Amino acid sequence: MTSFNHQRRPLVVGIGGTTRAASSTERALGFALRGAEAAGADTRLFGGTFLHSLPHYAPENPQRTAEQLELIEAVRHADALIIATPGYHGGVSGLVKNALDTLEELRADERPYLDGRAIGCIVTAYGWQAAGSVLTSLRSIVHALRGWPTPFGAGINTLETRFDAVDTCSDAKVVDQLATVGQQAAQFALAFNGHRTPSVAAVGGAAIKEAQPARLLHAV
Numbered sequence: 001m002t003s004f005n006h007q008r009r010p011l012v013v014g015i016g017g018t019t020r021a022a023s024s025t026e027r028a029l030g031f032a033l034r035g036a037e038a039a040g041a042d043t044r045l046f047g048g049t050f051l052h053s054l055p056h057y058a059p060e061n062p063q064r065t066a067e068q069l070e071l072i073e074a075v076r077h078a079d080a081l082i083i084a085t086p087g088y089h090g091g092v093s094g095l096v097k098n099a100l101d102t103l104e105e106l107r108a109d110e111r112p113y114l115d116g117r118a119i120g121c122i123v124t125a126y127g128w129q130a131a132g133s134v135l136t137s138l139r140s141i142v143h144a145l146r147g148w149p150t151p152f153g154a155g156i157n158t159l160e161t162r163f164d165a166v167d168t169c170s171d172a173k174v175v176d177q178l179a180t181v182g183q184q185a186a187q188f189a190l191a192f193n194g195h196r197t198p199s200v201a202a203v204g205g206a207a208i209k210e211a212q213p214a215r216l217l218h219a220v
């Protein structure tokens with residue numbers, strides 16, 4: 001059973017970053033989430049520090065940590081997501097992939113995995129080759145999780161583009177590209193399922209924390 005709430009802003013959840021405090025990947029994700037906010041969404045960011053707190057996903061172990069459950073519940077309630085990864089040795093980083101593997105816990109949901117959700121994809125890399133190939137790889141992962149990659153994805157060459165602070169970027173074109181990723185995710189959510197309120201049965205009656213703006217979560 002699905003009900004519709006025309007007052008609710010869609011929730012866009014961001015997953016991404018690296019263990020580095022000045023992670024350009026996480027900062028790029030922040031720009032995209034602010035683009036989603038400008039398009040009418042609430043956002044929540046799971047950055048590198050949080051992703052690093054997740055244990056390696058072990059499907060045979062029924063125990064889940066509080067952090068794993070927090071991520072699972074947030075994605076369960078999300079109307080769209082933005083995923084940002086560095087290119088590590090030609091692929092998605094283990095840190096980000098582990099978070100995505102944790103979403104296996106959503107397999108039995110009314111909306112399994114990322115079903116029905118727009119997914120913006122962002123890749124940072126020291127060069128155009130990995131930026132392009134890892135973006136394709138990340139989109140393949142999204143397809144496997146039944147998500148809908150947004151038409152525009154951002155590949156960023158961090159040898160050319162610097163993120164010297166949380167909210168600064170050396171290239172205005174990249175800022176526009178990241179905002180476009182966020183806007184497309186939010187617009188898809190608004191058009192497709194932004195007003196959709198999952199049934200209580202579908203979410204197991206669990207409550208989600210109130211969404212927090214992305215900018216408030218960058219300081220950690």
Ligand SMILES: Cc1cc2nc3c(=O)[nH]c(=O)nc-3n(C[C@H](O)[C@H](O)[C@H](O)COP(=O)(O)O)c2cc1C
Pocket residue numbers: 017018019020022023024025026086087088089090091124125126127128130131158
């Ligand atoms: C373990 C490791 C593997 C990497 N592998 C690649 C690679 O295969 N191709 C590439 O272009 N950059 C590679 N890089 C560079 C990162 O993709 C790049 O520095 C990225 O922007 C780092 O993101 P961050 O600033 O969020 O930490 C690698 C970096 C690390 C630490």
